[in-house]
Amino acid sequence: MATVSLEAVGGAHGYLRAQTRWRRSEIAFWLATLLPFLLFPAYLQLASQIAITALFAVSLDLILGYAGIVSLGHAAFFGLGAYTAGLFSKFGWGEPLSGLILASALAGVVGYAASFVIAHFRHLALIMITLGMGLLLQEAANSASELTGGVDGLQGVRMRPLFELFPFDLWGRTAYTYSLAALFLTFLVARRLTHSPFGLSLRGIRENAVRMPALGAPSRTRVRQVYTIAAAMAGMAGALLAQTTLTVSLEVLSFQRSADVLVILILGGAGRLYGGVLGAIIYMVARDQFSGINPQYWYFWIGLLLIAVVLFLPNGILAGLDRAAARFRRRSP
């Protein structure tokens, strides 16, 4: 029987500290995000959209993958951030960073208000409520067409150069740098959160929300906190899209966007943070390629990809890669 040296056992906080250590694969991944500047300079706009989608997926992962809050209306916060940043710019405040922070904060405030409802429900009821919230906000934006532009989209979005030095160019150099920096910094926050006692308690809530109070964790308070954080992050992603594309359409609030980000998370692997990022890369690149092959029926291939992943990699691509790596390590002498 195997024995474990008790001296080797760190305290509970030692365990969490060990989890926060950066792995070489992580460092390599973040260094690789700089490669588009060198290898694909013509695709920096796409890279920027991938970074934005990845941020949106990470925000969903916090609530779905970690806390078990199923949402089909997460685009509500994305759209709120996009319209806030777009409207700020349209009415004269074109400074990107402050617009980004304000849009994120507003989405966070709305998320906090919504969290009081969200924290009382689980599973199917949550799907209905979040779906309803998304549809409500989309229709509200549609009916307020004088402000939002309705189905024509918000016109007149103008951004000042980043730090008054770097204009948002056609090639997407500034856009990608800006989006990637926002993704990285937000990812650091999410990573720290998920490797903290708070993050571990979210996973406990996902497993059994009713029993977590017996361990001293107030489930509903934790749900409200993480939902607010996730809403702020989704709002930031939306604001980035508005600022880097200079357009905001009703699509940012659509059910399709909520469903897409869910698909992305399932593809990559929920509850792993990097799953959302990987899912966004694969989904966005596949969409770009498939729509190039067939502009009308490209969703067919996305559907096929999703079915294949669920059948053969039920916990997502990242979990599949993890398993393959573990098998490889076991076989290596």
Next chain:
Amino acid sequence: MPDLLLAVRNVRAGYGEAVVLDDVSFEVPSGESLAVLGRNGVGKSTLVLTIMGFTTLIRGSLVWRGEEITHLAPHRRPRRGLGWVAQEREIFASLSVEENLTVASRPGRWDLAAVFELFPRLAERRHARGHHLSGGEQQMLAIARALMTNPDLLLLDEPLEGLAPIIVEELTAAIRRMTGEQGSTLILVEQHADIALGLTEHVIVLERGKIVHRGRSRDTLREPVLLDRYLGLTLSDSPPASGP
């Protein structure tokens, strides 16, 4: 005289309109152990749930270290020092043993090293996920997780239910260490009355939500009529466990 940890006073409680416990009163001083016995459905688990704040308390009060906690939110009770192991174990299936323990961790003498020393089997399986553990290992994990909250009083709800005899022995030894060497205060709800009486100093017996007997565990073991009447236990069927 040891400090009084918990006082349950004239408690009437249940679920919604349904009353399960009626006029239940008892006290638990620091460092002592109490067995709660009774047949199925007499309200033993409801009593534990009431102490943890998960039932409807209709009347009566709960006093913890001299402070009324009757209406204290359930998640604040572990922070005051109440630890609970539910009958259903309810470990977090997708979390590893280490994560299951860390999620409950609060400062105090019980840390990972201490619980791994109490349950060496958990140390060996520290990286295994909850759903890969056997029933006995899950029960050890449930107890260890409750200990990680560093409770002043630990409530164990039928910890030996459905376990193989060898695991029962292992857990019994661990509980004996907790009450003996560690001096932990314990409320033990158990169907195995003979084992529970051997592990604890005091006992209350419930019948239809009321306390029908209270006394020293050692003395109760010598009352075959009472054991047979309220617990259906004939001691000749099972050897008595040694006292604490």
